[in-house]
Amino acid sequence: MLTRSDCAALDAKDALAGLRVEFDLPDGVVYLDGNSLGVRPKKALERARAVLEQEWGNDLIRSWNKAGWFDMPLRLGDKLAPLVGANPGEIAVTDSTSLNLFKVLAAALRIQSEKSESAGRKTIVTERANFPTDVYMAQGLTEWLDRGYRLRLVDTSDELSAAIDSETAVVMLTHVNYRTGYMHDMRAVTEHAHAQGALAVWDLAHSAGAVPVNLNEDGADFAVGCTYKYLNGGPGAPAFAWIAPRHQAAFRHPLSGWWSHATPFTMQPEFTPASGIRRALCGTQPILSLALVECGLDVFAQTSMPAIRNKSLALTDLFIALVERRCAHHPLTLATPREHRVRGSQVSFAHPHGYPVMQALIERGVIGDYREPEIMRFGFTPLYTRFIDVWDAVDILADILDGQKYDVSAKRDAVT
Numbered sequence: 001m002l003t004r005s006d007c008a009a010l011d012a013k014d015a016l017a018g019l020r021v022e023f024d025l026p027d028g029v030v031y032l033d034g035n036s037l038g039v040r041p042k043k044a045l046e047r048a049r050a051v052l053e054q055e056w057g058n059d060l061i062r063s064w065n066k067a068g069w070f071d072m073p074l075r076l077g078d079k080l081a082p083l084v085g086a087n088p089g090e091i092a093v094t095d096s097t098s099l100n101l102f103k104v105l106a107a108a109l110r111i112q113s114e115k116s117e118s119a120g121r122k123t124i125v126t127e128r129a130n131f132p133t134d135v136y137m138a139q140g141l142t143e144w145l146d147r148g149y150r151l152r153l154v155d156t157s158d159e160l161s162a163a164i165d166s167e168t169a170v171v172m173l174t175h176v177n178y179r180t181g182y183m184h185d186m187r188a189v190t191e192h193a194h195a196q197g198a199l200a201v202w203d204l205a206h207s208a209g210a211v212p213v214n215l216n217e218d219g220a221d222f223a224v225g226c227t228y229k230y231l232n233g234g235p236g237a238p239a240f241a242w243i244a245p246r247h248q249a250a251f252r253h254p255l256s257g258w259w260s261h262a263t264p265f266t267m268q269p270e271f272t273p274a275s276g277i278r279r280a281l282c283g284t285q286p287i288l289s290l291a292l293v294e295c296g297l298d299v300f301a302q303t304s305m306p307a308i309r310n311k312s313l314a315l316t317d318l319f320i321a322l323v324e325r326r327c328a329h330h331p332l333t334l335a336t337p338r339e340h341r342v343r344g345s346q347v348s349f350a351h352p353h354g355y356p357v358m359q360a361l362i363e364r365g366v367i368g369d370y371r372e373p374e375i376m377r378f379g380f381t382p383l384y385t386r387f388i389d390v391w392d393a394v395d396i397l398a399d400i401l402d403g404q405k406y407d408v409s410a411k412r413d414a415v416t
């Protein structure tokens with residue numbers, strides 16, 4: 001039977017173990033929430049200081065040119081590209097995931113409406129279990145557009161398949177589900193969407209930096225995603241938007257601010273979109289926050305997504321096995337697929353007292369989070385999570401459950 005020293009032995013031969021020193025992790029914490037807010041890269045402190053002291057403090061307005069502030073959304077997009085199977089010139093790091101969804105959905109609907117064969121397609125199809133902001137943004141857009149546009153929510157994979165039909169303009173899906181960690185087959189769903197005449201928009205919030213993604217190879221049309229989760233970009237750091245090269249020339253979104261203009265400093269009253277991915281931008285970016293995204297991306301340059309995937313599956317397999325061994329007599333239900341092919345980089349267990357149990361874990365230094373209904377969510381981030389962390393987390397979970405060391409009347413915080 002596996003022991004803690006076996007876990008230490010796994011760490012000793014882990015090819016990614018050396019990357020943990022790139023991050024500042026507080027003592028006494030097992031951090032299993034990098035799927036919600038990644039930890040701080042050590043270099044971020046130094047970088048923040050340089051932006052504040054030198055670039056802003058000393059160089060002031062000159063930094064737009066001198067420090068490359070103006071081109072940063074595209075330069076960082078190029079750095080992010082290899083992590084999601086994209087090429088340089090295809091990604092902008094900008095705005096929030098919610099806003100980028102609005103932009104790419106609007107652009108995708110417009111592309112469909114401009115072709116006579118797809119002009120009658122008015123439906124966006126997504127899952128009811130998608131992350132709420134994705135559903136809300138699509139709802140907001142379709143209601144605001146009016147003109148017959150509507151959102152169709154489906155509950156199962158079979159229903160999804162059948163719902164993609166001759167009325168579908170866009171299929172919008174989150175690649176890895178935030179609650180269960182279920183991962184869609186991007187290629188299969190995209191091919192099905194295309195065969196039915198629809199475009200495919202993918203949200204990579206729980207995929208970028210977590211699982212291998214091949215946007216170009218899989219034929220996706222548009223994608224968005226977060227940098228503050230597995231990419232360790234910092235709280236509220238700008239998100240990203242990807243446009244397939246074949247759609248760039250036709251890509252027009254209604255948030256056409258001056259940063260997406262072909263020549264912003266000619267101050268023309270007419271809008272002419274920039275060529276290429278720059279047209280996905282809107283206005284001035286939060287430079288301090290944007291600059292820190294690079295510190296997270298630089299760590300990924302030292303490894304590869306296949307190596308990250310191998311360790312992610314080993315960590316999640318180990319966590320599932322240990323919980324099922326040590327907590328077998330407790331009412332825990334695995335909500336995450338066992339099958340590797342459809343598993344992201346998290347493990348979710350439902351428990352009738354999920355919220356208080358998670359609060360007790362956090363008090364004991366094991367930080368995961370809670371999602372309705374009853375889901376305790378544990379994110380596994382191979383860059384800094386060790387096999388002994390998995391052991392220790394399960395050890396504490398078993399102790400809390402065995403001793404009922406949680407407060408069933410625990411009050412809900414605003415953020416769970």
Ligand SMILES: *Cc1c(COP(=O)(O)O)cnc(C)c1O
Pocket residue numbers: 096097098099131133134174178203205206226239
């Ligand atoms: C985290 C997450 C978001 C977050 O969107 P914001 O605009 O950054 O608040 C959106 N979609 C999915 C699927 C997410 O997991």
